[in-house]
Structures are given as C-alpha cells and as structure tokens.
Amino acid sequence: MVIMCFLKSKFHFWLLFALCLIKCSLEFDPDDNHLINCGSPTNASVGNRVFLGHSSVNSSIVLSTPHTIWANTSSNSIPFSFSSDLYKTAQIFTGSSNYTFSVSKHGRHWVRLHFFPFVYQNYNLSHAHFSVSALNFTLLRNFQSQEDIPVIKEFCLNITSDKFALIITPSSKSFAFLNALEVVSVPDELIPDSVKTIDPPGSSENLVHQALETVFRVNMGNVTVDPRNDTLSRQWIPDGSFLRSHNLVQFLSQPRTVNYTEGGTTKEIAPPSVYGTASKLNSELDPTLNVNLTWYFDVDPGFKYLVRFHFCDIISKSSGQLMFNVYINSWYAYKHLDLSRVTSNKLASPYYLDVLMRESHSNMLSVSVGTSSDASVYPNALLNGLEIIKLSNSRGFLDVDPESLKSRSKVKAGLIAGIAVGVVFVILILASAFFLVVRRRKRTQCDVYGNKVDGTPESGYQFSLAAIRKATDNFNESLVIGVGGFGKVYKGVFEDNREVAIKRGNSDSQQGLNEFRTEIEMLSHFRHRHLVALIGYCDEQNEMILIYEYMEKGTLKSHLYGSDNPSLSWKQRLEICIGSARGLHYLHTGSAKAVIHRDVKSANILLDENLMAKVADFGLSKAGPDIDKTHVTTAVKGSFGYLDPEYLIRQQLTEKSDVYSFGVVLFEVLCGRPVIDPSLPREMVNLVEWATKLQKKGEVEKIIDPNLADQIKVESLNKFLETAEKCLAECGLDRPTMGEVLWNLEYALQLQEDEAPSIESDDVSLQIDDARPLQTLPSTRQYSLESAGDIVDISMNTVFSQMRNGNLK
Structure with a gap:
C-alpha cells in the first residue's frame, strides 16, 4: 500500500513536472516583466499576471516624484470586470516624475500605460493633461484621458542599456496620473528589424531605432480576444465596427482547426483564438462579381504605419482552393496570395504578412481582401486578424507634431468664429500673393532637382526657371501640346531624360493665381495611380509654372473623335472608364472631406503609354461639404454640356455633380462624338438629349460609335447604359456614388470578357431591362477603394490641370 502510494505520488510529481515543461516551452516567459498596480499598496491579479502594489515593488523599480498622491x-x-481592481487606484503626479527600471535583456520591450479616470478628493482625473516620454521619444503629448472605459496605450521600444527611464511630465497648471504600468520583454521574432514598403513597392524601412505604437489590434470574425487567451496578454477587438460592407461578409469561428507547425508562425505572433476566426466573402454572392471586403480605420496623418495581416485557411478542404488579393489603401499588399503555397500546402497553418505604408495626409487607412482574377477556384477571400502599428516620425513623436496641433487649433478657431466664405477667400488670396512675392525676393538660383546652387537643400518640388527654360528649349512653340484657361502646356525633357508636361501660366489668365494655388495646396493631399501626378512648380520672375508627369497618349477626347488617333476598342474604353472612376472615387472618399473635381470631361482624362486613364485638371476643384452639410453653395463653374443641371440651377455643389458629368463622359465614350456639336441637326446637337431619347425608343444601335460595330456584347452594353442613365438622374440623390459607378463598370467589363454572343449589326432590340436594378452597395465607403494598387507615394500630391490638343473651355 505504501509502495503504491509512493509510486502514485511519484507519478503525479513527474506528470506535473512534464506539464510545467510543456507550458514553459509553449508560452513566452519574458526576461523583464515589470507590472505595477499604481497607487495601491496591494497587488492586483489579472488572469495569471500579478501587478505589484507599491509595498511589494523591489529595488529593480525606482519612482522619483516630488510629491506622492x-x-x-x-x-x-468599472466596465472591464476582467481587471477591475487594476482601475480602482491611481498614482497622481503633480510634477515631473520618472520610473526607472532595471533591464535584464536588451531588445524590444512593451511599455503599456493604463488609464481610467475617476474623481479623488480635489482631483478629477479626466482633467489631467500630461506628456510621457522615454528614450528621446515622445509617447504621449498633452494627453487627456476622458474615456468612460479603461484605455491602454501600448508602445514598443528598443532598449539597449541596463536602465530604462519613463518620464511623466504634467502640463502647465495640471497634473498626471497612471492606473497601471507594464514594461515587458517582447519575443525577438515579434517585431522585424526592417519591413518592405508598398508605396512604392520594393524598398524597405529599418525599424530598429524607431519607437512603435499599437493603434489597432483587430480580430476578424467579429469576436473579442481578451488578454487571458493570448500568450502575450494582448487584447484583440472585434472587426465588425470597422467593416463597411456587412452584406458581403460571413463570420467564421473554428479555433480547433488551427495547425501551428515547426518553423512556421508561432502563438506569439497571434493565438489560435485569432487564427481560428475569420471574416470571409459571403459564399452566397454571385461568383462572377469582383468585390472586396474592406475595413476602414481612423489614423493620425503624417505618420508611417506597419500593417500586419494574419491569415489562416480554415475554410478549404484541400490545398490550392484559396487565392485572393490583399490591399492597403488600394495598393497591392500581396497580389494573388495563395495560402497553400506560402504555408507549404499545410491546411489551417497560420501565416502573417508585414507591409509598411509611408506618410499619408489622410486620416483614413483602409485594408481590403478581394477575389483574384488568376484564381482557378471558386472566388473567395478571408482575413483572420490585423494589427496597425504607428512608427515614430523624424522628430521622435508618436503623437501629432506641435505644428500640426497649432494648425488644427487655428482651423478650429476659424470655424468657431464663423468667418464668411467670401472673406476667407479674399484673405487666402492676399496671403498667397504676399507669400509668392516674398518667395520671389528670397529666391536663389536652383538646379533641375530643386537644390540651391550653393548646395543648400531646397524643396524637391521647386524647380528653377532656368531648368524649365532648358527643358522646353526656351518655351519653343513647336513643343506646345495643349492650351487651356490657365495657359499653354509644353512637352519638356530634363537633363535626366525625364519627360514632363510643363504648364505655363498666362499672365492675362483670369484663373491665374487661383488655379496655381489650388493645384499645389489643395491637391497636395492626394496622389493616386489614376490622378496625373504633379511633379513640381516654379514661381520665379512673375512666372507661375506647374510641372506634371507626361501623358504620352494625350486626352481621351482625342481618341474618341477629332483626331487621327486609332480608334479604341470597347474593352479599352471600359478600362479607361474604370480607371477614371477609380480616380474620382478616391477623390470623393480618400480623406475626411471629399474633393469635388467640378470639371469632369473627356478632355480632362489623360492616357499614358499603356492607355491607362488618369484624371486631370484640378484648377476648379473644391472641398466637399462638412459632415453635417449636404452641399457646398458656390458659383457655377465647369464646362458647358457636362454641368449638373441641379448645380447649375441651385448653385449647390455635391459629389453627385461629378457623377452627372461622368455620366456624360460615358455616353461620349459609347457614341464617339462631341457632347455639343452645332454642326449637326438641331435634335442631335446635345449628345445626352439625343442619346437618351433614342435609348428610350429602343434604338440604341443608332447611337453607338460605328467603330465599335460587332464588338460589344449585349449584357455588357446593358450594364453600361444602365449605369450611365443612373448617373444622369435629374435629382442628385437618385444618382449612384462613384464607388457604385466603379462597381458596375467593372461588372460590365466582366460581362464583356465572358463567353456570350456579341451585338450584330442588325440587332435593333437592345432595350434596358428596367426590372433589373442597378447593382449597388449601401454606400461609397462600403465599397473598396479600388481593386488594384492605385494609391501612390503621398508626399506631394496631385493632379493635372493641363488642357491638351486644342482643348479649350
């Protein structure tokens, strides 16, 4: 009996020992694990972690503060029952204070700051203003926690010394507070030393000497993962609130299927509760549709972001059944991602992808997954998890720069003051004129790359007049490629053999300074594959010159009529319309406030050497209405024949005004004739009136460009006409968004590429099926910002204000 008890006891001992070894081998055990329950003398347990009260803190942690509260x-x-004890106490700092920690292992460490304000005696913690810094990085600046739920700020710093100091500095006449604090070692493999960029692709960014801040850690499948279910005590929030197309998504949960393999992704990268849930395309969707699942996130502009995608194929029954595209802001993060290939044909094996987005002027970041055109299986796409991590900027800030804060406060003050639009406009014009005069007085000679002759760096976008004269052979008239309201456009070639389009402002132009300033300032917030890029400018010697990328094939207009250019095929025309729609859609949705083009027409759609379309001429562009407004009231500007009648009558401008103009362009593309042609019989002078009249009579074949004979398939034509008709609705509210227009044009292209009978010359019965509704999505933001890698380097930004090949307003 005694022997049996001994053996049994011994068995239990070895079993327990084995389990401990397994646990240790599976879970990360940090070398540094400093957890502090601030303001409390007692410890607080959070899951299996113990936050030490001040009576338990040892000599490895030293707090230096002028006054202890x-x-x-x-x-x-407290709405966070999992760790409610942690947020019932706080340390209040009335002066500059610092925590100093002993560091056992150099390398990446998490610094997590916990905040939950409450009222204590005369201190209302929600009124605290303070900054937090470490290792010459500003982690928080003028921070104020007013949330009614606990807030955790997570930073990742590379500590390379045996001591680490965290400095807490109250703002003037204020104080600071902390509920809890963590300084914890990070697994070596978690944060890469460098990561590849996607804007432009191919380069890489070194992360070793940068501070990081976790902005979003999201679990797809709309399921929360709390720290107790993560080996690194991370919280993953559900993705449902970030989705913009709930009708396209299905949520999955199969955590038991996740298969971590040797040498592959580990649980430290993400736990099975993340890889085992997913948001995927709805399997009930039409498999012929080219759609994306898209999530939108609010971010601080002016920072780089590391974006980590988490994937795990928990839906396929065998290898090779899942391929899709991955996008960030419509850039390709991964084209034709085959999870079977990247995981060596191991089903349900986790995989993660790191990419870096460079600085953006937008406060919105979108990520998408969508069907791949190369997929030979049933179209599908999924995402399991996502992390968005901010990189410190060149000044060491992980918060908005002081200059940006001042700028925002000035804008807010201006809005509060309610300055009349006319007064603001006059002030801006006068300020711009003064700015240009001062700049001219201070101007020194620059070389072609914008560097002063004395070697002092100047703006990389500012070109010397001497360099421009040389590039255009002193503005040789033989190099003129277009004329517009602003002035002539010349083809130029710089010393590095770069071809450009140089638009020289006409001193007699009424647009002049307005258009010059609009294109440089307003459009400096955007750069996109389907917007013609502004390369630089020159404002020397009373010259106002804008420099753009050269578009070899000229305008869409010149390829439709009035020139000797070869006729475009129907497929080429569809692709050009799709590219133009992508550019306009990005303008309408790519920032917090839409940009309305106001002069959409075929002459302002330019084509590169591959006939890729780019929207141009933003001299008339205007910021869209505020969130609480439906329109912008402004004087009518644009081009005759393309103007939105609602805008023309009421002077109320919205994004739908661009949609109307684009509808006119669609008919121009289909019919291959000018919008207004006085040489034709009276009933044919106006393209839209003539085309819509014949369309309603069922005589569509009479309006189609003869060059397209036998090219267009019935289904594609029907969808195209249906889309154009909706764009031209009299009431703006009845028109689709540009996102919906884009969606339908891509569908029309797919119908054209499918095997279906094409239109015969004697086919006279192409009526629009009114019972078949225009296929739309609930809102523009619910449609992905394009299905290709479209957004390019947003460091200057752009669009072309050039008029080509005799294009006159």
Whole structure:
C-alpha cells in the first residue's frame, strides 16, 4: 500500500513536472516583466499576471516624484470586470516624475500605460493633461484621458542599456496620473528589424531605432480576444465596427482547426483564438462579381504605419482552393496570395504578412481582401486578424507634431468664429500673393532637382526657371501640346531624360493665381495611380509654372473623335472608364472631406503609354461639404454640356455633380462624338438629349460609335447604359456614388470578357431591362477603394490641370 502510494505520488510529481515543461516551452516567459498596480499598496491579479502594489515593488523599480498622491475609488461601475481592481487606484503626479527600471535583456520591450479616470478628493482625473516620454521619444503629448472605459496605450521600444527611464511630465497648471504600468520583454521574432514598403513597392524601412505604437489590434470574425487567451496578454477587438460592407461578409469561428507547425508562425505572433476566426466573402454572392471586403480605420496623418495581416485557411478542404488579393489603401499588399503555397500546402497553418505604408495626409487607412482574377477556384477571400502599428516620425513623436496641433487649433478657431466664405477667400488670396512675392525676393538660383546652387537643400518640388527654360528649349512653340484657361502646356525633357508636361501660366489668365494655388495646396493631399501626378512648380520672375508627369497618349477626347488617333476598342474604353472612376472615387472618399473635381470631361482624362486613364485638371476643384452639410453653395463653374443641371440651377455643389458629368463622359465614350456639336441637326446637337431619347425608343444601335460595330456584347452594353442613365438622374440623390459607378463598370467589363454572343449589326432590340436594378452597395465607403494598387507615394500630391490638343473651355 505504501509502495503504491509512493509510486502514485511519484507519478503525479513527474506528470506535473512534464506539464510545467510543456507550458514553459509553449508560452513566452519574458526576461523583464515589470507590472505595477499604481497607487495601491496591494497587488492586483489579472488572469495569471500579478501587478505589484507599491509595498511589494523591489529595488529593480525606482519612482522619483516630488510629491506622492495615492488615489482610489470605491466605484463598482468599472466596465472591464476582467481587471477591475487594476482601475480602482491611481498614482497622481503633480510634477515631473520618472520610473526607472532595471533591464535584464536588451531588445524590444512593451511599455503599456493604463488609464481610467475617476474623481479623488480635489482631483478629477479626466482633467489631467500630461506628456510621457522615454528614450528621446515622445509617447504621449498633452494627453487627456476622458474615456468612460479603461484605455491602454501600448508602445514598443528598443532598449539597449541596463536602465530604462519613463518620464511623466504634467502640463502647465495640471497634473498626471497612471492606473497601471507594464514594461515587458517582447519575443525577438515579434517585431522585424526592417519591413518592405508598398508605396512604392520594393524598398524597405529599418525599424530598429524607431519607437512603435499599437493603434489597432483587430480580430476578424467579429469576436473579442481578451488578454487571458493570448500568450502575450494582448487584447484583440472585434472587426465588425470597422467593416463597411456587412452584406458581403460571413463570420467564421473554428479555433480547433488551427495547425501551428515547426518553423512556421508561432502563438506569439497571434493565438489560435485569432487564427481560428475569420471574416470571409459571403459564399452566397454571385461568383462572377469582383468585390472586396474592406475595413476602414481612423489614423493620425503624417505618420508611417506597419500593417500586419494574419491569415489562416480554415475554410478549404484541400490545398490550392484559396487565392485572393490583399490591399492597403488600394495598393497591392500581396497580389494573388495563395495560402497553400506560402504555408507549404499545410491546411489551417497560420501565416502573417508585414507591409509598411509611408506618410499619408489622410486620416483614413483602409485594408481590403478581394477575389483574384488568376484564381482557378471558386472566388473567395478571408482575413483572420490585423494589427496597425504607428512608427515614430523624424522628430521622435508618436503623437501629432506641435505644428500640426497649432494648425488644427487655428482651423478650429476659424470655424468657431464663423468667418464668411467670401472673406476667407479674399484673405487666402492676399496671403498667397504676399507669400509668392516674398518667395520671389528670397529666391536663389536652383538646379533641375530643386537644390540651391550653393548646395543648400531646397524643396524637391521647386524647380528653377532656368531648368524649365532648358527643358522646353526656351518655351519653343513647336513643343506646345495643349492650351487651356490657365495657359499653354509644353512637352519638356530634363537633363535626366525625364519627360514632363510643363504648364505655363498666362499672365492675362483670369484663373491665374487661383488655379496655381489650388493645384499645389489643395491637391497636395492626394496622389493616386489614376490622378496625373504633379511633379513640381516654379514661381520665379512673375512666372507661375506647374510641372506634371507626361501623358504620352494625350486626352481621351482625342481618341474618341477629332483626331487621327486609332480608334479604341470597347474593352479599352471600359478600362479607361474604370480607371477614371477609380480616380474620382478616391477623390470623393480618400480623406475626411471629399474633393469635388467640378470639371469632369473627356478632355480632362489623360492616357499614358499603356492607355491607362488618369484624371486631370484640378484648377476648379473644391472641398466637399462638412459632415453635417449636404452641399457646398458656390458659383457655377465647369464646362458647358457636362454641368449638373441641379448645380447649375441651385448653385449647390455635391459629389453627385461629378457623377452627372461622368455620366456624360460615358455616353461620349459609347457614341464617339462631341457632347455639343452645332454642326449637326438641331435634335442631335446635345449628345445626352439625343442619346437618351433614342435609348428610350429602343434604338440604341443608332447611337453607338460605328467603330465599335460587332464588338460589344449585349449584357455588357446593358450594364453600361444602365449605369450611365443612373448617373444622369435629374435629382442628385437618385444618382449612384462613384464607388457604385466603379462597381458596375467593372461588372460590365466582366460581362464583356465572358463567353456570350456579341451585338450584330442588325440587332435593333437592345432595350434596358428596367426590372433589373442597378447593382449597388449601401454606400461609397462600403465599397473598396479600388481593386488594384492605385494609391501612390503621398508626399506631394496631385493632379493635372493641363488642357491638351486644342482643348479649350
């Protein structure tokens, strides 16, 4: 009996020992694991982690503060029951203070700051203003925590010394507070030393000497993962609130299927509760549709972001059944991602992808997954998890720069003051004129790359007049490629053999300074594959010159009529319309406030050497209405024949005004004739009136460009006409968004490429099926910002204001 008990006891001992070894081998054990329950003398347990009260803190942690205030609350309403004890106490700092930690292992460490404000005696913690810094990085600046739920700020710093100091500095006449603090070692493999960029692709960014901040950590499948279910105590929030197309998604949960393999992705990268859930395309969708699942996230502009995608094929029954595209802001993050290939044909094996987005002026970042045109299986796409991590900027800030804060406060003050639009406009014009005069007085000679002759760097977008004269052979008239309201456009060639389009402002132009300033300032917030890029400018010697990328094939207009250019095929025309729609859609949705083009027409759609379309001429562009407004009231500007009648009558401008103009362009593309042609019989002078009249009579074959004979398939034509007709609705509210127009044009292209009978010359019965609704999505933001890698380097930004090949307003 004694022997049996001994053996049994011994068995239990070895079993327990084995389990401990397994646990240690599976879970990360940090070398540094400093957890502090600030303001409390007692410890607080959070899952299997213990946050030490100040009476338990040892000599490895030293707090230096001019005055110690330990605050507590008896409130039971803390909405985070998992760690509610952690947020019932706080350390209040009335002066500059610092925590100093002993560091056992050099390398990446998480610094997590916990905040939950409450009232203690005369201190209302929600009124605290303070900054936090470490290792010459500003982690928080003028921070104020007013949330009614606990907030955790997570930073990742590369500590290379045996001591680490965290400095807490209250703002003037204020104080600071902390509920809890963590300084914890990070697994070596978690953060890469460098990561590849996608804008432009191919280059890489070194992360070793940069501070990082976790902005979003999201679990797809719309399921929360709390820290107890993550080996690194991370919280993953559900993705449902970030989705913009709930009708396209299905949520999955199969955590038991996740298969971590040796040498592959580990649980430290993400736990099975993340890889085992997913958001995927709805299997009930039409498999012929080219759609994306898209998530939108609010981010601080002016920072680089590391974006980590988490994938795990928990839906396929065998290898090779899943391929899709991955996008960030419509850039390809991965084209034709085959999870079987990247995981060596191991089903349900986790895989993650790191990419870096460079600085953006937009406060919105979108990620998408969508069907791949190369997929030979049933179209599908999924995403399991996502992390968005901010990189410190060149000044060491992980918060908005002081200059940006000042700028925002000035804008807010201006808005509050309610300055009349006319007064603001006059002030801006006068300020711009003064700015240009001062700049001219201070101007020194620059070389072609915008560097002063004395070697002092100048703006990379500012070109010397001497360099421009040389590039255009002193503005040789033989190099003129277009004329517009602003002035002539010349083809130029710089010393590095770069071809450009140089638009020289006419001193007699009424547009002049307005258009010059609009294109440089307003459009400096955008750069996109389907917007003609502004390369630089020159404002020397009373010259106003804009320099753009050269578009070899000229305008869409010149390829439709009025020139000797070869006729475009129907497929080429569809692709050009799709590219133009992508550019306009990005303008309408790529920032917090839409940009309305106001002069959409075939002459302002330019084509590169591959006939890729790019929207141009933004001299008339205007910022769209505020969120609480439906329109912008402004004087009518644009081109005759393309103007939105609602805008023309009411002077109320919206994004739908661009949609109307684009509808006119669609008919121009189909019919291959000018919008207004006085040489034709009276009933044919106006393209839209003539085309829509014949369309309603069922005589569509009479309006189609003869060059397209026998090219167009019935289904494609029907979808195209249906889309154009909707764009031209009299009421703007009845028109689709540009996102919906784009969606339908891509569908029309797919119908054209499918095997179906094409239109015969004697086919006279192409009526639009009114019972078949225009296929739309609930809103523009619910449609992905394009299905290709379209957004390019947003460091200057752009669009072309050039008029080509005799294009006159």
